[in-house]
Structures are given as C-alpha cells and as structure tokens.
Amino acid sequence: xxxxxxxxxxxxxxxQFNTRGGVVQAVRNVTFDLKRGEALAIVGESGSGKSVSAxxxxxxxxxxxxxxxxxxxxxNGQDILKMSEREMEAIRGKEIGMIFQDPMTSLNxxxxxxxxxxxxxxxHQKMSRQQAKDRAIEMLRLVGxxxxxxxxxQYPHEFSGxxxxxxxxxxxxxxxxxxxxxxxxxxxxxxxIQAQILELMKDLQKRLGTSIIxxxxxxxIVADMCDRVIVMYAGKVVEEGTKEExxxxxxxxxxxxxxxxxxxxxxxxxxxxxxxxxxxxNMMHPPIGCAFxxxxxxxxxxxAEQDAEITSHSETHASRCWLNHVV
Amino acid sequence: MSKSxxxxxxxxxxxxxxxxxxxxxxxxxxxxSLSIRQGExxxxxxxxxxxxxxxxxxxxxxxxxxxxxxxxxGEDIYKMNGSKLKAARRNMQMVFQDPYASLNPRxxxxxxxxxxxxxHNLAGSRKELRYKIxxxxxxxxxxxxxxxRYPHEFSGxxxxxxxIARALAVDxxxxxxxxxxxxxxxxxxxxxxxxxxxxxxxxxxxxxxxxHDLAMVKHISDRVAVMYLGKMxxxxxxxxxxxxxxxxxxxxxxxxIPVPDPDVEAKKERIVLKGDIPSPVNPPSGCPFxxxxxxxxxxxxxxxxxxxxxxxxxxxxxxxx
Numbered sequence: 292x293x294x295x296x297x298x299x300x301x302x303x304x305x306x307q308f309n310t311r312g313g314v315v316q317a318v319r320n321v322t323f324d325l326k327r328g329e330a331l332a333i334v335g336e337s338g339s340g341k342s343v344s345a346x347x348x349x350x351x352x353x354x355x356x357x358x359x360x361x362x363x364x365x366x367n368g369q370d371i372l373k374m375s376e377r378e379m380e381a382i383r384g385k386e387i388g389m390i391f392q393d394p395m396t397s398l399n400x401x402x403x404x405x406x407x408x409x410x411x412x413x414x415h416q417k418m419s420r421q422q423a424k425d426r427a428i429e430m431l432r433l434v435g436x437x438x439x440x441x442x443x444x445q446y447p448h449e450f451s452g453x454x455x456x457x458x459x460x461x462x463x464x465x466x467x468x469x470x471x472x473x474x475x476x477x478x479x480x481x482x483x484i485q486a487q488i489l490e491l492m493k494d495l496q497k498r499l500g501t502s503i504i505x506x507x508x509x510x511x512i513v514a515d516m517c518d519r520v521i522v523m524y525a526g527k528v529v530e531e532g533t534k535e536e537x538x539x540x541x542x543x544x545x546x547x548x549x550x551x552x553x554x555x556x557x558x559x560x561x562x563x564x565x566x567x568x569x570x571x572x573n574m575m576h577p578p579i580g581c582a583f584x585x586x587x588x589x590x591x592x593x594x595a596e597q598d599a600e601i602t603s604h605s606e607t608h609a610s611r612c613w614l615n616h617v618v
Numbered sequence: 619m620s621k622s623x624x625x626x627x628x629x630x631x632x633x634x635x636x637x638x639x640x641x642x643x644x645x646x647x648x649x650x651s652l653s654i655r656q657g658e659x660x661x662x663x664x665x666x667x668x669x670x671x672x673x674x675x676x677x678x679x680x681x682x683x684x685x686x687x688x689x690x691x692g693e694d695i696y697k698m699n700g701s702k703l704k705a706a707r708r709n710m711q712m713v714f715q716d717p718y719a720s721l722n723p724r725x726x727x728x729x730x731x732x733x734x735x736x737x738h739n740l741a742g743s744r745k746e747l748r749y750k751i752x753x754x755x756x757x758x759x760x761x762x763x764x765x766x767r768y769p770h771e772f773s774g775x776x777x778x779x780x781x782i783a784r785a786l787a788v789d790x791x792x793x794x795x796x797x798x799x800x801x802x803x804x805x806x807x808x809x810x811x812x813x814x815x816x817x818x819x820x821x822x823x824x825x826x827x828x829x830h831d832l833a834m835v836k837h838i839s840d841r842v843a844v845m846y847l848g849k850m851x852x853x854x855x856x857x858x859x860x861x862x863x864x865x866x867x868x869x870x871x872x873x874x875i876p877v878p879d880p881d882v883e884a885k886k887e888r889i890v891l892k893g894d895i896p897s898p899v900n901p902p903s904g905c906p907f908x909x910x911x912x913x914x915x916x917x918x919x920x921x922x923x924x925x926x927x928x929x930x931x932x933x934x935x936x937x938x939x
Contacts, residue, residue, distance in 0.1 A: 336803035451894045481665035482830060483891045486874035490890050508804055511876030514883045534880050552808035553878055554837035556860060566808035570773045
C-alpha cells in the first residue's frame, strides 16, 4: 500500500478521562489505517471506546477532563494531535465531516437549515452568500430532501428525524470532505428511514470517493456497507479484517460471541440464543491481562496475567488473542 | 398449544385510543382487534408513531381507551373498578424500554421489587418479603446481596433484569414487554431474551413483545402483528410472516433490515421506501400506507382496506394482498 492511498493513520492512541471516581482509560493503544474511498466500520459495545476514538480524530474531546496520553493521528500527512486549535478549525467540517447519532442535538435549533450549511461554505470555501445558497440548495437536493428551496428557510424542528439526519449529512458533506465520520448515524431512526440514509451514504461514497468511518453496534449495517471492520473491546482493537474475514472467519472469541448472539432469520425457534455472559470490565481498573478474559469460554491461565500480542492471519486480518498466538 | 378462540387470554375488540393534540386528534390506535392466546408470545412491530406502545399501554389500562373493549379471562377490564381492577392488575404487568428511566434511582433494589408486593398486600413479614425478593433476584440471574444496592450500581442489562423481577413479583399471567432490549448492547440482548423465554416456559407466561428489531421478534414470537399509523396491517404466525409477507409495508420493513451476513447483503434487492411516515394527526385517506406504497392505485386512496384472511390464519389489510 503506497502512502498516498492512506488518508488517515492512527497510531498507538491512548485517551483517558479524569473523573471523580478515578481515571477512565477509554482508548488504549489503538492503531489503524484508512484508505482513500474505503468504508471502515468500528464496532463494539457501549464503553468500548469507539466514539471516543472518533471524537479524538476530530479533536472534539474536551481537555480536561479528557487527556490524549500518547499516539499520533496523521491525516493527509499531518499530525492532527500537533495542530493548533486554529489549524484544526480549518480541517473540521472542511476536510473531515462528522455525522452524529442524534440529529436533534447536533443541529442548532435557532438557525435555519440553510444557514447552517451556508455558514460552513462561507467560512471554509470563502463563497459569496449567493454562491453558498445555491450550493446549499444543491446539497439538500443531493441528500434527497423534497422541495429544497422551501426547506432551506426552515428550522430543524420543522423536520422529521430522517429529514434532520439528511440535513446533517448535507452540512457535513457541503465542503466535499475527504473523510466522513459517522457515529451511529441511523440508531435514532426507524428501519425504513435507516435504509434510505444508508443508500444515500453508499451513493455519495461512490460518487464523491469519500472515505467513511462508520461507528456502529449493528453488524447488519457493517455487512451492508463497509469494506473493512475494526472490533473494539474495552478500549482496545481486538480484531481487524475485511468484512468477509470478520464475518466468515472471526478469530477473536469476542467477535465470535457477538456474531453468535444475534438471532438469525433462519434460526429454529427452540434454539436459544448464545449470549456472551457477564458484562464488560470497569475501565477505571482495566484487567492486567486480556480484558475479555472474564467473559471468555476459552480463557487460559496466561489470559488473566498478560494481555495478548497481535497475531496476523493475513495481510488484512489480525487479532489480539492468545489462542491464535503461535510462537 | 391449541389454536381455538376459547384459549384467548386477552380479547381486544375495536380498541381506539385518541389523543387531543394542538393540531387536532392523534389517532394513536385506530380500531385494533385481535386476541392473545394463553401462553403465546405475540410480537408487535412497526416504526415510531405506529401506535404499538400506546396499544400495549391501553391494553393494560395505563391509558383509558377512547373506544373498544379488552377482555381479560372473559371480563372487560375497562368496566372494572376498585378491588376488581386491582386484582386484574396483579395479573398484567409491564417491562419498560428504558432501564435507566423506569427504576427510581433513590430506591434500593429491595424497595423497588417490594413495591408491588406492598401494593397488593402480599408482603407478609419483613423476613418473608426479603426471602421472596432474594428468590426473584435469583430467578432473573442476580445475586441476593444485590437487593441492598441502588440502580446506578448496575449495568443496563442488569437493570432490565431488575425491571423483570419487579414485573414478576406478583406472579402475573400476562406481561407487556415494551422494547425491553432496545437500550441494551448486542451481547447483552441475547441474555435478556433467553431469560424471558425461560421464564415463559417455567411459569406459563403470556407475552406481548413490542419491538422494532424484526430478527429478534421472529426469534421470540409465536405470532407477529405489524402496525402502521395506528392500524394493524398484517398478522400471521412468525414463520409464515417472514416467509410470505403479503402487505407491501411488511415486505419493505423486512427488506430494510440489514442482515449481518455479507453474502445476503450483496445479493439483496432492498425495497427503499420513499418519503417519511405521514403525521398520525393527519393520516392519508383510504389505506394509511398508500403515500409510500410502491404498488398504490386509485382504489387505495378512496377505499380503506379491511383486514382479511388472505390465507388460513394469515391476515393482511391490503386490497391486493
């Protein structure tokens, strides 16, 4: 893989939060690359560090209480973590767009939808007001909102949930970002609306060549629209691979457990689901060994004592588990 | 399980629940009739605003109905009052969607589970009550010492177990589960669903299981009702519904769900509906689904399709089903 193909390179990232109860180690030693035009899924349960990782890429972590302990995030050849806030503002919204889970809280309720898009265009693209308006209406049409001229002058409360999410996508794509980070973009939406939004994102990715980081807990969405998958557990990447590798040949017991705990449509009714027993560890005191150890059916002595090293299974597929470790 | 009508634990007839809102009348549940059989799980699916939660709450008389009747063991719960209603309520419980909002944060788990015992004068001595509470915690997979803790000390899945223990306290025969797993992580959802199924087997419970996760609904339900804008548009055995959906809305709903299998997704021809769900305050004339239906005709705008038996035990409300 040549360097130009890599849009984003996250290396040894560690993020922690100081809380009254102690230090929460939200992201621990996360490393991954993202290629141009690629859709990468980050999956994991609540508290696994997937959203914090994404917010760190946008430098949206409030510091304090947050603290980026170590690591680098190289975006288009520049380390984001070394930039000043002013330099970062030039990238946020222009080079990197972000879609949040809840479209009601991420749009400003006191500004019209149109002005929320033109604001970005005037700031980043130095467009005139008229140019920005034309482009905003074009964007609203692109994301499939009917009557964009009329919608332009409306406020977020006049939009339904699905329409707001479309508007959010229009805002985040207005400047043709190289990278789009979508944090659970459809979790708050109904399934038929979710289908519309996913189709829209796939279509935009194809047409504009945007790279996407899709944060989700829905493995169905991953199977539908992502090329590669990162599985996070307790702040660490426990498995990484192409979509096919992860779904057909999962190597980490947590990934296998996740896939098994989902009901399949072809599953006989009397066959019980296979849950993952227990709950994730407390991230104020993460275990010394493998964090999944307590919930893992295949745990060995070493798993509790020492965290596993990364084993690679193919050029694209790797896992962090002692079971796969060969000396 | 026999399928005769006399087995119905709950018989819902012409149930309507309207709310007065600023712009007019919101017909949240608009003429719902169906029966829930002893020992079965009836799944209810639909998108937000389709009336599935309102239906569940109205069936338990947490809302007073606008019209219609609900017979529980042959008696209309809307005509009951006083002690009779209280006795019926013992038999009908609810598990709520949000385990963070449905438990009082200032109460210990013991007080939370003790409340239904006290309300129904079943508490007995303090020692007896404590014993019963510890038994219930054991049934839902928690530990006796958890009784002395407070909700914030538990994870979402554990909280949902507390909510289930509370619902089970007074030994009900019917439980409305309103999206009991939506707020939980995937790996925890299966734990709670297995618990609900085990309890049903051991105690002969009847469930109304409201959800929007269709794969999970299929897994847990014997029959599934699909709702759209306050109307039931399709009702069939779970297997049958997924194998041969007749209503265009059900078909679109089924095809909208991304399946966690890349091969299936690669081959799938997804029906992507256009537009949003219309406002239930101002529903379309005729068939409520016609504004988004890919197969709608003029007849759909003028004539309301009745729910009819399109195959034995398979009902759909579409002119062309």
